[in-house]
Amino acid sequence: RLEIAVDDMEDLVRICKVCKCESLQKILEKEVVHQKYADYKALTDVDNSQKRFILQGQSLPEEDRLPAALHRVLLTALSNSTHENCQDNGINELVFRMDAMQMAKPLNDLSDVCDFHEGKDELYIDFLPCLEEHDMSVEAFEKMIEYMYTDRLQEINPDQAEEMFDIASRYLMFPLKRAVADVLIPHLEVATPEELCYWLMLADMYGVLKIREFCLDTIACNFEMFADTKDFRALLLTLPPPSGDSSLRTTVPSMPGSALNNDQGNLLDDLRDKWLEIEAAELDERDESALQFDKRLEMLMLVAEHEKSSGDVDSNGVNDVTHMADFSPVTALISGEQKEA
Numbered sequence: 515r516l517e518i519a520v521d522d523m524e525d526l527v528r529i530c531k532v533c534k535c536e537s538l539q540k541i542l543e544k545e546v547v548h549q550k551y552a553d554y555k556a557l558t559d560v561d562n563s564q565k566r567f568i569l570q571g572q573s574l575p576e577e578d579r580l581p582a583a584l585h586r587v588l589l590t591a592l593s594n595s596t597h598e599n600c601q602d603n604g605i606n607e608l609v610f611r612m613d614a615m616q617m618a619k620p621l622n623d624l625s626d627v628c629d630f631h632e633g634k635d636e637l638y639i640d641f642l643p644c645l646e647e648h649d650m651s652v653e654a655f656e657k658m659i660e661y662m663y664t665d666r667l668q669e670i671n672p673d674q675a676e677e678m679f680d681i682a683s684r685y686l687m688f689p690l691k692r693a694v695a696d697v698l699i700p701h702l703e704v705a706t707p708e709e710l711c712y713w714l715m716l717a718d719m720y721g722v723l724k725i726r727e728f729c730l731d732t733i734a735c736n737f738e739m740f741a742d743t744k745d746f747r748a749l750l751l752t753l754p755p756p757s758g759d760s761s762l763r764t765t766v767p768s769m770p771g772s773a774l775n776n777d778q779g780n781l782l783d784d785l786r787d788k789w790l791e792i793e794a795a796e797l798d799e800r801d802e803s804a805l806q807f808d809k810r811l812e813m814l815m816l817v818a819e820h821e822k823s824s825g826d827v828d829s830n831g832v833n834d835v836t837h838m839a840d841f842s843p844v845t846a847l848i849s850g851e852q853k854e855a
Contacts, residue, residue: 520549520565537578541569584663650681661690670697679720695724702728707736708745715749718781730781734788741810747818756782756808782811 516538518526523546530539545567571579650658654677661667670678675694682690695717702713702725710729717725733740740746757780786807790800 515571516567516569518567520567523549523567535578537574538569541573581664581666585660585668588660588663649684650677654678654681658685658687658690661687661693665689665693667693667697670694672698672701676716679716679722683720691720691722692724695722698725699728702732707740707743711740711743711745711749714781715752730785730788734785734792737789741814744818744821747814747821750782750811750815751818751822753781756780756786756811 523542527539527542527546530536530542549565549567576582651674653671654674657667657670657674657678658681675698678694679691682688682694698713702710705713710732713725714729714733716722717729733746786804789807790803793803
């Protein structure tokens with residue numbers, strides 16, 4: 515948002531005129547006239563230097579807001595990035611230059627995790643502070659810079675997501691995880707069960723709650739489909755068991771730098787809770803339904819152990835085990851489509 519003293523508004527109008535910020539200029543000009551001729555009885559004794567004008571960013575068109583303007587700055591900076599002539603072990607170094615304050619904005623602990631150094635060449639540009647980064651790809655670095663300039667991402671290749679989550683954890687840029695998750699959700703909506711199992715583990719490892727919740731909701735709504743998926747059954751063997759009757763929940767280890775979230779419990783506990791919400795059983799039946807769910811998981815784990823030991827899946831045998839008759843039809847796990855019917 516913009517906040518400025520009323521006395522300084524005319525100066526800001528002139529700045530907008532020079533910088534060609536036409537939308538903001540028009541709004542400020544109207545407000546200057548309004549402030550000049552409006553009669554505020556309650557503020558007649560207040561000097562203009564004490565009055566403040568506040569403008570929210572939503573008042574401007576999308577293309578004139580700060581993220582869009584910073585995105586144009588980013589494109590200019592990328593076009594000005596140069597391949598230096600010097601070679602290190604036969605590899606040309608790609609140098610990207612950006613405003614130091616812009617880089618420090620999302621990285622409050624930048625001085626703790628990175629070292630700035632002065633250039634050694636005689637050229638003036640090489641005496642600017644330079645951040646060296648050797649642990650990320652060029653594509654991931656560009657996405658990180660895009661977020662630092664615009665506070666959001668336009669799009670992302672799903673193959674880059676894990677590297678972006680790792681960068682967000684290492685540099686303590688936790689909002690970057692949310693920005694990556696926002697652009698990943700449309701990809702997850704058309705993902706296969708096998709892919710969703712991968713995304714669930716990745717989101718749980720890096721503490722990306724939005725993707726974690728999306729995957730758990732999808733699995734709970736389509737449990738039968740996932741139960742028939744080998745990747746899901748194999749996933750069950752890698753997770754801590756559900757807590758059962760214990761009120762204490764277990765949690766998987768978090769990645770270094772990830773935020774601790776006490777609401778993020780055992781994956782299988784949370785999956786069971788999601789399924790109980792979808793099943794919408796009566797309160798006096800929820801405990802029995804939860805026990806049936808745990809038995810169901812035990813059956814799937816037995817199948818997964820058999821698959822792991824044999825290395826060869828007999829689809830008929832798997833179906834016989836995963837659809838055992840002692841799993842009560844009253845509390846049968848159902849897909850989202852069956853629930854709607």
